[in-house]
Amino acid sequence: MRFSTLPAALLACAATRVLADGAAIVSAIDTISSATTTLNNTITAFPSNPLLALGDVLPLLTDSTALLNDINAATKTAQSSANLTTAEAFNVAIATLSLQSTVESVLDNIVSAKSKFDKLLIVSPVVLLNLKLEKQATDKFAAAVVSKVPAALQSTAESLITPIDNAFTAAIDDYE
Numbered sequence: 001m002r003f004s005t006l007p008a009a010l011l012a013c014a015a016t017r018v019l020a021d022g023a024a025i026v027s028a029i030d031t032i033s034s035a036t037t038t039l040n041n042t043i044t045a046f047p048s049n050p051l052l053a054l055g056d057v058l059p060l061l062t063d064s065t066a067l068l069n070d071i072n073a074a075t076k077t078a079q080s081s082a083n084l085t086t087a088e089a090f091n092v093a094i095a096t097l098s099l100q101s102t103v104e105s106v107l108d109n110i111v112s113a114k115s116k117f118d119k120l121l122i123v124s125p126v127v128l129l130n131l132k133l134e135k136q137a138t139d140k141f142a143a144a145v146v147s148k149v150p151a152a153l154q155s156t157a158e159s160l161i162t163p164i165d166n167a168f169t170a171a172i173d174d175y176e
């Protein structure tokens with residue numbers, strides 16, 4: 001009993017560790033998604049009257065910075081992850097698809113909000129800078145994840161990222 005229990009426990013432990021890597025990436029993507037939604041709410045709440053908007057600039061910066069930090073943390077998680085199994089890669093793909101629709105929706109909202117931001121001189125340039133930083137950080141995160149995906153699935157993984165990348169490029173073009 002003793003002898004058979006120990007290896008079983010070790011095996012369970014090893015399996016959990018490998019699963020935790022894929023799960024850790026999914027959880028990091030969920031964190032990014034929720035930071036993106038928080039930023040979205042702040043953007044929606046941003047008043048169109050510039051006299052009322054000053055107090056909303058700081059939350060906008062705070063939420064953007066929090067999002068950037070979450071993306072950078074996710075990159076570290078992906079970099080320190082073991083190679084993903086096919087099942088883990090599948091779960092990461094599902095989370096990425098969900099993130100894709102969230103990011104597209106929020107970038108649409110950011111583009112629509114430009115006329116509000118333009119009324120306060122510094123806001124639009126800061127939003128533009130943040131969009132560029134977030135795109136860069138997202139590209140790094142995507143590269144880190146793709147490198148952990150089984151080789152046969154890597155081009156599929158890249159194709160899941162392309163729409164997010166394109167949405168960033170379009171939003172950046174609108175702000176430039």
Ligand SMILES: *[C@@H]1O[C@H](CO)[C@@H](O)[C@H](O)[C@H]1NC(C)=O
Pocket residue numbers: 037040041044101102103105106109
């Ligand atoms: C972002 O905000 C807009 C405007 O309120 C809303 O239509 C959209 O559903 C929101 N997207 C997300 C992902 O919360």
Ligand SMILES: *[C@@H]1O[C@H](CO)[C@@H](O)[C@H](O)[C@H]1NC(C)=O
Pocket residue numbers: 083147148149150151
């Ligand atoms: C992880 O996968 C890559 C190919 O995608 C391979 O080059 C590398 O050797 C693998 N690493 C381990 C530890 O299996």
